[in-house]
Amino acid sequence: MAKIWDFHGGIHPAEHKDLSLQVPLRQAPLPAYVVLPLQQHIGAPARPLVRVGDKVRTGQKIADRQAGISACVHASISGTVVAIEERPIAHPSQMQDMCIVIESDGQDTWVERAPLINWQSANAETLLAHIKGNGIVGLGGAGFPTLSKIQSGRAHQLDTLIINAAECEPYITADDTGIRHYPQELVTGIRILQRILQPQQTLIGIEDNKPDAIERLREATIGTNIEIRVVPTKYPSGGEKQLTYLLTGREVPSGGLPADVGVLCQNVGTLIAVARALVQGEPLVRRIVTLTGHALAAPANLEVRLGTPIDALLRVAQLDPQKLARLILGGPMMGFSLPNAQVPITKTSNCVIAGTLQEFPSAAPEMPCIRCGMCEQACPASLLPQQLYWFSKAKEFDKARLYNLFDCIECGACAYVCPSQIPLVQYYRFAKGEIRKEESEALKAERARQRFEFKQERQAREQAEKAARRQGKTASAVQMEPSVQKAAAPASTETLDLKKLKIQLAAKSVAAKKAQQALTQAQEAGASAEELAELTKTFQNAQQEQAQAQSAIAQATETPTATQSPSPDVAELKKLKIQLAAKSVAAKKAQQALTQAQEAGASAEELAELTKTFQNAQQEQAQAQSAIAQATETPTSTQSQSPDVAELKKLKIQLAAKSVAAKKAQQALTQAQEAGASAEELAELTQVLQEAQQAQSQAQAALEQQQVPKTQHIQAPPKAADAHLKQLSVQIAVKKVAFRKAEQAWQQAHSSQQGDLDVLEAHMLNAQEALHKAQAELATYQAQQSSASNKQVTQDGDQHLLKKRKIAVSVAQAAVRSAQKRLDNLSEIKDTPSEQLAAQQARLASAQAQLAQAQDALAQAASTRTQEIS
Known part of the structure; x- marks a missing residue:
């Protein structure tokens, strides 16, 4: 039997799950109308695709996802769109949000479904495309879009897929009912995710208070590699981090996700929705909702169309208004009270509790904290709730963040055991909201500062250009002939x-x-x-x-007059300047179009197209600038330049163009990160930036090689050894630049948590290894040269050889320290793949071998030097 770990804290509240399990799952009647909010998930709201008066069918996409983290919305009934407006939604603050209202035609006419019949042989990208197109989000928590969660998991080295069937909160039985009624669809959804993620093990975590569901799971998983692990009933074992520790013993780091320790968690309802989307072609338009509480005469689990008003469901469950004391959406621990029942069911609504006064008595008045420490004992995240309470109450938000406030999962266990009746979770939510508000304002201020500085820079540049034009016109007027100045010729054509x-x-x-x-x-x-x-x-x-x-x-x-025609070189330069002005205007317009599209919430495809247009315009502008620079540097017929000088100017022009291209690529990557682009778009832009930086490094190295001082007197051609030495020096310069660029790219991706960190890290290590090899090769070559001429040089030459050998030892020691540090960092990370550790150990062994060779060469040189002196 597999080992089950136990997390810190936790409580055992009364379950009350038997209320809604007395009758089997039922289909809720079609509502007269539905209210579908455009944001039923974490991230950006969906963008409407319909207008008022449009006829829609069940399953039709009525709102599309935006770029970044978002999910599309589908019509849950057939009928007519009667409004697209702000309506009250299920939220603790009783806020309103933009919603699409559909009036039912009573027919429930479906769109033509497009199931993926051969999903068993489809690749991961095809499966993810169907998940994205059907609007699947997590149905057990905050509604994180399933596509984004899977893509985030694929960016890590996952080895474990966990199916969260714990459903630890009291009253709620939606997942329990889904397992008992749809076990085969659940297993199909698990197999689909297994095909996408290729995990080494798949675990289903379920509490031991669900014997019927456990039996159905065991029957459905016969002949599969899915392992069922039954955990003791304790709240909140259904939390992602807690369930991960229960099943694997891996502790998710502070501020991290289960993917950081090689685990991806998915809810039971989410996987059933995935199976329906791919096998049946049914988008997410319905879900199981638990209707429970002693104020209901007929509590049950209903399969409900999204957007159904809660009051319609309460009528089905036979609500007694005289008994109702509190209406709660969600569970009693993490749910919130509803002011009225007019709000709609959304993708994240799993339970509605109609409680009596005996079930949910009025909250006792808050009393002073007695420092009993019971909240700390109950906290499943191993935090210090009492300290967080003091800091939140005193608005010392920096200290609250220092005490890992954002690791709080708001489970309510601390408030449940508090003898002083302090609503601790409310204080924590207040502090989190204030911190997020401050961060948002700081970000806005930083962007405003950058815009202001850019505006000042642009105005200064425009003033300088105007001054240069005025100065040019004045010089032209001075050079004009007096007769021409006095002549008052009529206006020409x-x-x-x-x-x-x-x-x-x-x-x-x-x-x-x-x-x-x-x-x-x-x-x-x-x-x-x-x-x-x-x-x-x-x-x-x-x-x-x-x-x-x-x-x-x-x-x-700029057109020259007939009496004062410029030379061909001047005319060509003016033509290039005109082309540069047009390219600059085009680049500026393309940037404005991209900015407006980002602010308007355009789709990912539109943003990608506008980004490509902007980059092309920038490249053409850089080419025009390079052409002007080349024309400006072109020698005249009376003042010809030597081939070396001409080549040097050509390399300078190429370096300027490469530098501009690298800067534009960096700007494009930064804008994509701020706009919340997808992982694929960020990876593509990162690759473009790396290629541009590499080209810039090569141009810089070529320029440095050309700028080697040369005497104007007639000299003998350099020796082959000197040429090879210069070549090695240039290679080291190129590899240094490549390593710095790779290190900067990895640091940026690591700080923003965007992009493929493994690929960037491997690129950085390869660049570092190539630099160390080049340095070692240079030191070895210098030592060989000194050794070859040892017989013809004096003791000063021997001392020079000894110095070179010492440099080679220093370079090798630096390589060993770097490899050892990297190995220590990997060893400290839990569950680091053995292949990665082995590869780093091989790098360390190679560096140590090179160090040993360099030390032997140094010892030999020192011995030779001592013998000659004696």
């Missing part, structure tokens, strides 16, 4: 054309401004995605026409 172009520019500018105002008004009015897309396209076209008009004016202004 070119002057008339310039005025015509300025009039056209004014018209284009007005059109662009009107288009921008129309787009802003449509965004504020909540227009549909199609209207916003059309207005955005109109705005971009107007901006492009405006940019073309500006380029035409610039070209006409």
Whole structure:
């Protein structure tokens, strides 16, 4: 029998689960209307795809997910969309949120379903696409989108899949009922996740107070590699971190997730929904809800369509209003009171309790803390609730965070055992909310500061450009012939054309401004995605026409006169400047379009397309800048440059272009991280940044190699040994830059917890190893050169050889220390894969061998030096 661990604390409240288990699962009647909030999950709300008056069918997608963490919403009944407005939702603060209201036609007509018949042979990406398209979220907790949770788990090295069937909170029996009525669908959902994640073991954790469900699970899992582990009944064993420790003995670190220790947890209801989505083609439009409490004459578990008003379900369960004292959504420990029953059932609603005054008496008045320590004994997260209470009450939020406030799962165990009747969880929620508010305000202030600094920089740049243009015009006027200055020739055709172009520019500018105002008004009015897309396209076209008009004016202004025609080089330079102005305008417009799309909550596909357009515009702008720099540096016919100088200028231009490309790639990655892009998009942008940084490093190395001082006198060609020595030095410089870039990329990904950390870490280690090898090769080569000429040099030469050998030993020692430090860090992490430890041990052994060789060479040189001196 597998070992079951025991977590700290926990309580044993009265269960009251038998109230809703007296009758089998029933289907709730179709409601007359449903209210579907656009945010039934953690993350960004869904974006509506329908309008008022549209006819919809059951299972039709009516709201699409946004980029980042989000989930789509489907119609749970067929009928007509009668409103898209703010309605009261199930929330402790009685807040309202944007909802889609559908009036039923009584037909329950379904859309054509598209099941994945061959899911057993489909790859992980296909399975994830179906999970995403069917709006699956976690049905047992806060509603984390299942797609995002699985993708986050795949970014770690998972070896264990845990199915959470504990359902530890009193009164709730939704998962128990789901197991007993849909065991085969549950097993199918587990197999689908096994195919995606490929875990080494799959465990079902269930409390021992569910004997019928345990028996059905054992029957359904015969012939599979799914292991059932029965745990003792104790609240809150259903918490993710607590259940992970119960089944595996692995403790989730502070501020971490089960994925950090190789575990992914999924709820029973979520897996049943996954199986229905892939096997039956049914999106998430219904769930099991427990209706219980002594104020109900017929408590039961009902399969309810999402969006059904709670008062309609209470009528089915025969509510006695005279007995009702408190209406609770969720369990008695972590749920919250509802002011009325008009709010809808959402994806995260698993229980409705209609309690009497005997079940839920009025709260006793709060009394002073007596420092009994019972809250600390009951805390399952091993926190200090008493200290957190004092810090939260005194608004000392920094100290509360220092005491790991955000590790509190708000289970209510501390408040349950408190003899002073202190509502501890409410204090913790208050402190968390204030901390999040301060962080949000700090982030807004930082962004405002960055915008202000960017504005100041832009204004300074524009003023400098204006001053340069005025200075250029003054110099041109001074160089004009006096006769030309005094002549009052009539307006030429070119002057008339310039005025015509300025009039056209004014018209284009007005059109662009009107288009921008129309787009802003449509965004504020909540227009549909199609209207916003059309207005955005109109705005971009107007901006492009405006940019073309500006380029035409610039070209006409720079056109040389017939009496003073510039040289071909000057004309080409002016043409390149005009092209640069057009490219700069295009890049600025593309950046504005991307920013507006991010603020408007555009889809991931639209953001990706706009990001690509912005990057292309930046690349063209960088190319135009490089072309101007090259034209500016081009030698004249009367002042020709040597081939070496021309090559050096060419390398400088290439380095400038590579630097601009790397900077733009870094900006694109930062913007994607702030916008909450997906892991795939972040990985792709990270790869682009690494390639740009590598190209920049190569250009820098090539430039450094070209800038080696050369005498102007006639000298003998350098020796082959000197050339090889320079080549090794350049290689070390390139590898140093590559290592710094890889280390910065890994640190950024580690601090933001975004991107593939394993890939970036491997890249950093490889770059470090390549640098150490290059340094060792240089030291070895220098030692060999000194050894070869040892017979022809004096004692000063021997001393130089000894110094080189010492440098080689220092380099090898640094490599050993770095490898040892990395191995120690991996050893401290629990459950580090043995392959990774073995690879690092091999690196350490190789570094130690190189150190031994360098020390032997140093000892030999020192011995030779001593003998010669004596």
